[in-house]
Amino acid sequence: MDLWTATLFIALAIRMGTPLLLACLGEIYAERSGVLNLGIEGTMMLGAAIGFIAAYEAQNLLVGFIAAAIVGALLGLIHAVVVIYLRGNQMISGLAITFVGVGLSSLIAHSYVGRVIKASLPKIALFGNIPILSAFFCQSVVVYFAYTMSIAMWFILFHTRIGIEIRAVGENPIVAEASGINVEKTRLICVILSGVFAGLGGAYISLIDMKSWTDLLTVGKGWVALALVIVALWNPLFALFVSYFFGALYAFQVFLGIDINLAKMIPYAATIPILAIASKISKRIGVPILGKPYIREEEALHGV
Amino acid sequence: MSDSIAVRMIGITKRFPGVVANDNVDFELRAGEIHVLLGENGAGKTTLMNILAGLYTKDSGEIYVWGQKVEILSPQDALRLGIYMVPQTPKLVQSMTVLENVIIGLRKAGMILPTRRARSWIENLAKSYYIPIDIDAPVYRLTASEQKRVELLKALVRHAKILIFDEITATLSPSEKADIFKFMRKFAMSGGAIVFVTHKINEVFEIGDRVTVMRKGKVVGTFDVSDVTQDKLTELMFGKKIEVGIAHSSAKQGDVALRIRDLWVEFDGYPSVRGVSFDLYYGEILGIAGIAGNGQKELVEAIIGLRRPSMGKIYMNADGGFIDITDKSTSWRLKSGISYIPEDRIRYGIVPNMSVAENLILGFRCLRGALDGFIIDWNTVRSWASDVIKKYRIVAPSVDIPARHLSGGNIQKLIVARELESKPKIIVAFNPTLGLDVSSTKYVWETLMDMRDRGAAILLISEDLDEIMSLSDRIMVMSEGEIKGIFDRREADIDTIGRLMVRAK
Amino acid sequence: MIRFIVRRREKELTYTYSSTIAIIVSIILSLAILAFFGINPIIALAKAFVGPILTTYGWASILYNGLILLLCGVGLVIAFRAGVWNIGAEGQILMGAIAATWVALYLIPDAPSIVMIPTMFVVGFLFGGIWGLIAGVLKAELDVNEVLSTMMLNYVAYQLVYYLVMGPWANPLTNYPVSEPFPESAWMLKISGPIPVSIPTLIVALVAAILTHFLIFNTKLGYEIRAVGSNPNAARAYGISYKKVVIVAMFLSGGLAGLAGVHAVAGGLLVPQLRRPEQISRGFGFIAILVAWLAGIKPLPVIFTSILMGLIFLAGFVIQVLFARGIGATNIFTGVMLLVLSVAETYRRYEIKIEIHGFTRRGS
Secondary structure: OOHHHHHHHHHHHHHHHHHHHHHHHHHHHHHHOOOOOOOHHHHHHHHHHHHHHHHHHHOOHHHHHHHHHHHHHHHHHHHHHHHHHOOOOHHHHHHHHHHHHHHHHHHHHHHHOOOOOOOOOOEEEOOOOOOOHHHHHEEEHHHHHHHHHHHHHHHHHHHEHHHHHHHHHHHOHHHHHHOOOOHHHHHHHHHHHHHHHHHHHHHHHHHHHOOOOOOOOOOOHHHHHHHHHHHOOOOHHHHHHHHHHHHHHHHHHHHHOOOHHHHHHHHHHHHHHHHHHHHHHOOOOOOOOOOOOOOOHHHHHHOO | OOOOEEEEEEEEEEEEOOEEEEEEEEEEEEOOOEEEEEOOOOOOHHHHHHHHOOOOOOOEEEEEEOOEEEOOOOHHHHHHOOEEEEOOOOOOOOOOEHHHHHHOOOHHHOOEOOOHHHHHHHHHHHHHOOOOOOOOOEHHHOOHHHHHHHHHHHHHHOOOOEEEEEOHHHHOOHHHHHHHHHHHHHHHHOOOEEEEEEOOHHHHHHHOOEEEEEEOOEEEEEEEHHHOOHHHHHHHHHOOOOOOOOOOOOOOOOOEEEEEEEEEEEEOOEEEEEEEEEEEEOOOEEEEEOOOOOOHHHHHHHHHOOOOOOEEEEEEEOOOOEEEOOOOOHHHHHHOOEEEEOOOHHHHHOOOOOEHHHHHOOOOOOOOOOOOOOEOOHHHHHHHHHHHHHHOOOOOOOOOOEHHHOOHHHHHHHHHHHHHHOOOOEEEEEOOOOOOOHHHHHHHHHHHHHHHHOOOEEEEEEOOHHHHHHHOOEEEEEEOOEEEEEEEOOOOOHHHHHHHHOOOO | OEEEEEEEOOOOOOHHHHHHHHHHHHHHHHHHHHHHOOOOHHHHHHHHHHHHHOOHHHHHHHHHHHHHHHHHHHHHHHHHHOOOOOOOHHHHHHHHHHHHHHHHHHHOOOOOHHHHHHHHHHHHHHHHHHHHHHHHHHHHHHOOOHHHHHHHHHHHHHHHHHHHHHOOOEOOOOOOOOEOOOOHHHOHHHHHOOOOOOHHHHHHHHHHHHHHHHHHHHEHHHHHHHHHHHOHHHHHHOOOOHHHHHHHHHHHHHHHHHHHHHHHHHOOOOOOOOOOHHHHOOOHHHHHHHHHHHOOOOHHHHHHHHHHHHHHHHHHHHHHHHOOOOOOHHHHHHHHHHHHHHHHHHHHHEEEEEEEOOOOOOOO
């Protein structure tokens, strides 16, 4: 394979991996604060659908992305309220959001199948003549947004007080509360954030990648993103590498011509051994506790 | 001692299902004083302070802080008022550094860290209050007392003016306790106010200016420390002059029951138990004293079969001969006559959502008839359970109610009943009376003595030195994973043991 | 400021009460959402809910769905009682379907029904069980979060079916992604006579429900399962093998879903053959979660909740067919019901009060 073919291959990987990265980043924050959001799959789907509709009606992609972000925030809000304030089960609520998101996306966008949006968003092209590098740096602004966000979110999580507080809430909410942090508010914000990013990730697929909408457009991407959160050890910077690695796996199929159905299995099957390994080493670093509702000490001890 | 009033709590009432934890309590804290809040386990003192610190919400009553009426609905509210509670076990995020733990929730530390100014400010604060600590160390590598110091640092950086110390001396060595007292005196002298919650009467005289005694949810008196005596406080704490403790009869020691040789047990890759060897005899109570976190938990787990030792052997002597049980499963050991009274009764001792009857057969050791095959004969089990709760005086309306509805003392009785009904040869009791009221404690102690008199071998591991001294025939001290001394009951004195519990040079 | 006050109830509400309310509220809410998209709720209620129960064909569909849900639901009861979140029933169903196809087309294609049908069930149980076992072993030995592992296994199974119907097992006579049709000995309805319900499945399902009830509440293994699910620490401390319980629970749960997969493929009105995965499992693996929860995680009430959900699912499908804009109705029903149920479950155990008040002076 010569360098320029490799470049094409990498560029494709980045195109396929960016929605994964976006969804992953948001979910990392949600899980770092201790909340599992299984609704990512449905949120991406609905974000893709609503984003497409909004962009089509306004003939402006930015409007589409904003709409997708809002929709994502709303779905995240529902999940947050049910899980944080109403003490609902995190798994069930997340699955519910996914079903609703998938169902609504079909319902709402059904009549938009086959339509085309003429507008587009700018690309930033750097290092245009250099192979390999140009794959990374001749991409849509949205991809640059993803790059920037993963670095920014990594920095916030590990080098600012707010990030430390988020991690404390996820690892030990009772300690966090006793130290003066509002556990519920922190989780609320992080879960809404996960919705926003999932919406953006979905919109990327319908607006930038595929530039169209069909039923079940984003199917499966949300679930892979969830697995990637663990593989990335809840680290936004690792998420960058891991998402694009999996983007490469999707791209792999196209180039290597393996039976497409077997090839599609790879990302999902690959997550299993990686989950196993990540589980083993995750005890050395701080790992959030997922799936448990935050119960104040008063209640935990006395059932008040 | 200044005259201004730091805290006034008036008419505080707090109810939990089945108990009134605080019944119309009045409490006053003055600036510059160390006010001891004295009472036995369950008297309501921790509840009262949890209300002040924002962890619990009161049902009724008023709170005034520095003269202002306030509502404290969360720890944030309390912190904003300058109230900070130093908990019994440090509440820290283990994977983060000391600096990170101290900064959580602290607006003035800024957004981005660590700024050099914040770092040096914190380091200087630590030094001036006798808190030696490395602020970049990850907390999980610190010892228990170092973690306690981090808690003190957290209080200081928030400019807390009102500190609550909740039973903190339980796991401190005498020298660590002296350090904390030094800290407290300096804090009080600079105008702060301290509430020192404890159940140990001697500490009132060691550090207190005034003392408030609580019993069964009510305040029974507030005094200047110079105006009371030990006896008076005892009488107020317990309602009448009673002997705390039980009479100890001498043991009739039999054969070796359990033999531990060169045992090494690891936790998280780190050896917690280091080359421990001892024998446990039938007919005796062997007490292992020590501060929590020195390997006791891992030792117990190895003996019960919950954790594999990395080196060494455990032998059991039963029915004619030593058997190597080092690799035997927990189930095998339980069925062969080893019994376990675990440390945290709700987490490790019962299945809270299962009924009393179901909990009584946990481990499948009793009722060999009804539990032999694949199927459980519930009729037999339930009627047996009814007999058992009568026999052991467990207060429960029926055997079908969930075990979590029982009071702490009755849960412990359930566990004791279950373990004893299996006719154990060896009993491992790990902090068996932690958090129990006096009558339940007495019950457990008497039961253990009784089992010893019937020939059982009892290994008592406890952080409560009183418990060890009251019950044990022989006493061992465990420190840093090693056995640091073995004493016969008659030779043991508290000072020597206390010194052995810390790294004595 | 909005404050949620959540307090544990002294006495929990019954499952019957909370489940009934949850079902009613969800149906109303779902119809409201559909109404927003131009679907008349009254017509929907009449044609989709009431309609089917008045016709034989309707009952055939309801029971066909219901039996799948019954088998999966009973399996999930076992898993949930053990504290294991098996959301891999979708994939386990597909593995059962693959098993049935293999048995009918390649293993013993010439066997008579009396041999064929039980063999399909047995092999289906094994395939589904192994699929569940993978996640169980991962959780027991490596502490891998089973929500994620079972979810991923769903998609692997999904792709596997696609691969088979488009590749090695593809029917050479057609372009559609289907396998060859099964021999008639494998058509369960053929031996049911005039009743349009698969009698073999009915028997298997009811026996499974009863046996599972007995297992969970009357055997030592069932006790161990419940103890581990309720307090794994105490269970371990007293000799119960956490690993054994998790692995066995996942195997049984997967196996029962595998049985459902056999029925899904060979027990319906359509010609038995392996087809696209979304036409086989149709989300039943997730809907079974609802079924198990509504039943209070007990095997016998699952019989009722599975039939009820069978009706609701059919209703969603009818709406999708009747109204051009109705695609996604089943997903909406399922999603809304899961959401309502998760709140209902909380409401069953806690009082929930919502306070809205102005800013009060707190702290200083």
